[in-house]
Amino acid sequence: MATFDMNDRKKIGIGLTGFGVLFxxxxxxxxxxxxxxxxxxxxxxxxxxxxIGPKSTLSFFLKRRNYKGSISFLAGFFLVLFGWAVVGMIVQAYGFIVLFSGFLPTVAVFLYRVPVLGYFLQQPFFLSIFDQFRERRVPV
Structure with missing residues (x-):
């Protein structure tokens, strides 16, 4: 069985990521x-x-199949930094979806196991939405 090594750097990284989502x-x-x-x-x-480390982050954003998502995510990032918040968030949201859509099935499985939230997500309405995403996903 694989173990997940949780050192202080990863704990701080998860905390910063959570605060980033909150902000x-x-x-x-x-x-x-x-x-x-x-x-x-x-x-x-x-x-x-x-x-995940600087080397893994760079390799993730610079993979050939992630170019479109990386460019739009970073362009939206800089648009937000320079004051074009609405346009930047739209561009960044598109890039985020393109980059991280491969992780959606993993997130869905995790959310199904959350006690109260999992019950609601397993209702037919939400299952049909998740099935549409599953059908659109192109295997790499």
Whole structure:
């Protein structure tokens, strides 16, 4: 059985990633607040880098099949940093979906096992949505 080595660097990285998601969510709630969105982006990227390592992060973003997602994600990141919050978040959301759509089945399995949330996600409405994503996914 494989064990997941959880050292302090990975713990800090997961915390930064979580705070990045939180700040981005708050930035969206507060009508695309540029400061919160920029801080969320910086925390998210630094958290991912600390969690999986700088070399793995660069190889993930520079893979040939991830070019489209990486370019749009980073373009949206810089648009948010330079003050174009709405346009930047739209471009960044597209890049995020393209980059991380391969992880959606893993996330779905995890969410199915969360006690209360899993019950609601296993209802026919949500299962039909997840099935549509599964059908669109192209094997690599």
């Amino acid at each position: 981005t969510f708050l930035g969206l709630i507060f009508f695309f607040d540029k400061g919160l969105l920029a801080m969320g982006n910086i925390l998210f990227l630094s958290g991912v880098t600390l969690t």
